[in-house]
Amino acid sequence: MPLNQELMVGIFAADTGVAGELRYAAKKLTGQTSCSLCDITHGWNPKGRPEWKKACAEAGMELKLVHRNHATKSQLETAGALPVVLVGSENEWRVLLDDQALKELAGSPGLLVERLQKLA
Numbered sequence: 283m284p285l286n287q288e289l290m291v292g293i294f295a296a297d298t299g300v301a302g303e304l305r306y307a308a309k310k311l312t313g314q315t316s317c318s319l320c321d322i323t324h325g326w327n328p329k330g331r332p333e334w335k336k337a338c339a340e341a342g343m344e345l346k347l348v349h350r351n352h353a354t355k356s357q358l359e360t361a362g363a364l365p366v367v368l369v370g371s372e373n374e375w376r377v378l379l380d381d382q383a384l385k386e387l388a389g390s391p392g393l394l395v396e397r398l399q400k401l402a
Contacts, residue, residue, distance in 0.1 A: 290378065319367070341399060356373040366379065
């Protein structure tokens, strides 16, 4: 199936919910954890970075973002280490961008969108 007909899913290396968000923020502040996908899409803004939303809208691209506790079993099995961007459908996923590739984008929403468009 061509990439443009498949679903792209970004999985954060963090859990959703108030407790999960607070735990992540505390660990990030103390340097105990980080999530390169979170840095690109949200930074410190819980509603998402405006630059991220603008880049996606301008590109007409959709990347479904989920926290690790909302990812499916098959997504997590494929992902391995988080964060990650997967592509696929149902139970057939493959890694599109791993954590190292996301780190290389240096927190840039525009660079992530460009990279995903090139892979599409």
